[in-house]
Amino acid sequence: MDENINIVKTQAPVIYTPQEVACIFKEQLKTPAKVVTIEGVYRQNPKSGNYYGYFYDSLAAQNSNYEMTLVVPAALREKMKDGTLVQVSGVVSKELRNRCSIDLHFNVTRYDVIEENVISEDEQRLMSLQAEKSARGYRNVDGVLEAKLFRGEKPNICLLFARGTITDQDFKKGLEAARSHIDFVEENETFAQISQLRAKLGQLDRKGYDVIAIVRGGGSGIKEVFDMPDLIESVVNLSTPFVTGVGHPGEKPFIAKVADKDLGTPSLLGVYFKDLVNRVIDQREKSKAVLVEQVKKQFEERITASEKQNKELNEKIATLTKDSEANRKLHAEQMVVAQKQNKELQEKIVEMNKNAANAQKLHADQMVLSEKQNKELQNKITELNKSAEKAQKLYKEQIDAMQKQQQTTEKQVKVYEEQAKSFNENITKMQQTNAALQKSLTEITTQNAKSVKELADAKALATRLEEQLKQAEKQSRPVGLYVVLVVLVAIIIFLMSN
Numbered sequence: 001m002d003e004n005i006n007i008v009k010t011q012a013p014v015i016y017t018p019q020e021v022a023c024i025f026k027e028q029l030k031t032p033a034k035v036v037t038i039e040g041v042y043r044q045n046p047k048s049g050n051y052y053g054y055f056y057d058s059l060a061a062q063n064s065n066y067e068m069t070l071v072v073p074a075a076l077r078e079k080m081k082d083g084t085l086v087q088v089s090g091v092v093s094k095e096l097r098n099r100c101s102i103d104l105h106f107n108v109t110r111y112d113v114i115e116e117n118v119i120s121e122d123e124q125r126l127m128s129l130q131a132e133k134s135a136r137g138y139r140n141v142d143g144v145l146e147a148k149l150f151r152g153e154k155p156n157i158c159l160l161f162a163r164g165t166i167t168d169q170d171f172k173k174g175l176e177a178a179r180s181h182i183d184f185v186e187e188n189e190t191f192a193q194i195s196q197l198r199a200k201l202g203q204l205d206r207k208g209y210d211v212i213a214i215v216r217g218g219g220s221g222i223k224e225v226f227d228m229p230d231l232i233e234s235v236v237n238l239s240t241p242f243v244t245g246v247g248h249p250g251e252k253p254f255i256a257k258v259a260d261k262d263l264g265t266p267s268l269l270g271v272y273f274k275d276l277v278n279r280v281i282d283q284r285e286k287s288k289a290v291l292v293e294q295v296k297k298q299f300e301e302r303i304t305a306s307e308k309q310n311k312e313l314n315e316k317i318a319t320l321t322k323d324s325e326a327n328r329k330l331h332a333e334q335m336v337v338a339q340k341q342n343k344e345l346q347e348k349i350v351e352m353n354k355n356a357a358n359a360q361k362l363h364a365d366q367m368v369l370s371e372k373q374n375k376e377l378q379n380k381i382t383e384l385n386k387s388a389e390k391a392q393k394l395y396k397e398q399i400d401a402m403q404k405q406q407q408t409t410e411k412q413v414k415v416y417e418e419q420a421k422s423f424n425e426n427i428t429k430m431q432q433t434n435a436a437l438q439k440s441l442t443e444i445t446t447q448n449a450k451s452v453k454e455l456a457d458a459k460a461l462a463t464r465l466e467e468q469l470k471q472a473e474k475q476s477r478p479v480g481l482y483v484v485l486v487v488l489v490a491i492i493i494f495l496m497s498n
Helices: 018-028 121-136 141-150 169-178 194-205 222-226 229-236 266-344 346-475 479-497
Strands: 036-043 054-060 067-073 084-096 102-115 156-162 183-189 211-216 242-246
Touching: 018 084, 018 102, 036 067, 036 102, 121 229, 141 211, 141 266, 156 194, 169 266, 183 194, 194 211, 194 229, 211 222, 211 266, 242 266, 346 479
Parallel strands: 067 102, 156 183, 156 211, 211 242
Antiparallel strands: 036 054, 036 084, 054 067, 084 102
C-alpha cells in the first residue's frame, strides 16, 4: 500500500431525536427572569381541575384573540371572578409538549382588579355553553370515521355550505381524493339568518349522518354568525358529531370551541378528509402486510419443524439400516452354521418336517383355541363389567339403605333413650313406692304380730273363761257370768277379725 495516500476520516453527523431538538429550542427561547405584570380579561377554565393546588385558566386581550395560559394558585382563584379585567403579576415559564410544541405559561403570584363584569351577557352565555359542552364531552370524530373506513364501509358526511359560497381549490381537491371512500352530501343554507341556520342543523341532526361539517370561508360576518349564543346552543345540543372548517387562518370563531373537531379553514378540512382516507388505507395495507408476514412466519416455522422431523427420521432410518446390515451379517454367519448342521442332520430332515407340520397344525389348533378363549374371555369380561355395574349399583343401593337404616336406628335410639329415661323415672318412682309399701308392710307386720299376741292372750282368756263357765254351769249358771262370757266371746271375735 502506498504510504503517501492520505486517509480522510469524515465525522459522522449528529442524529437528534424530536424531543432533543425541542429541548434545545426551548433552552434557546428566553423568557424574562423577573416578575412581570400583564393585563387582560380573566377567564376561568371550566375543564381545569385542581392540579396539586393549581388551576389552568387564561388571560385574554381585550382587543384581540390572543390568550395566555395562567397557572393560578387555588387560594387566589377562590377570590378571582370570571370576566374581570385584571392586572396579574408573576413569572413566565416554558412547557414542552409531546408534539414538539412549546407553550408559555404565566405563573400568577398576585393580582389587582381593574374593572369587574367587563364581559357582556352574550360572552357570559357563550362561556356557560362552552362549560356545558365540556361537561357533555367532545366526541371522537377521528375514531368514528376511521372505524368505518377500516371496515371497508363508506362514512356518510353532510357538508353544510353558505348559500352561494365559493370554496377554494384545496378544499375541492381534498374532497375529490376522498370521495371514493366517503359519501359526501352537500346542503346549502343562508348563514345570515340564525333562525334558519338553527332549523337546518336540527333537520340534518335527525337524518342519521355520521358527521355534520359546516364549511365557510373567512372575511366579514364571521363573528356576527359563528359567535351568536343561539347558534352555539344549537351546536351544543347536536347528537351528531360536529366538525367546523370556518374562517381564515388566525380567525377563531367561538363555534370552533364547541365543535367536536375544528380544522380551522375549509382548505384544511379538505386536506383532513384526504389525509384521513390515505392514513386508514395505509393502515389497512400495513395490517394486511402484517397478516401476510405472520402467515409467512408460521409457514416458515412449520417448514423448519418439518425439516427437523425429516432430519430425525433420516437419522433413525440410518440407524435402522446399520442395524439391518448387522442383522444380515449375523444371518449369513448363521446360515453357514445352519448349512453345516443341515449336512450333519440330513437324515433327520424328514422327521423334522413331520414335526414342523405337526407343530404347524398344533399352532393352528392353538390359534383357534386362543381365539375361542379370547372370545370367551371377552364375554366373561363383559359379564364381569355388567356384574361390576350391578354390584356397584347394589352397593350404592345398600349404602343408601344402610344410610336410611342408620337414620332409622338413630331415631329409634333417640326413642329408646327417651323410653329409658322415662323407665328410669318410673323405676325411681316404683322404688319410692316400694319403700313406702315396705314401710307399711313392716307396720302391718308389727301390728299383726301384736294382734296375734292379743289373739293368743284372748284365746287363753277364752279358755279360762270356758273353764270358769263350765264351773259356773255346774254350780248355778248365774246370769252375770253368762253375760260376761258373751262379752268376752264378742271381744275375741272382734280381735280376730282385725
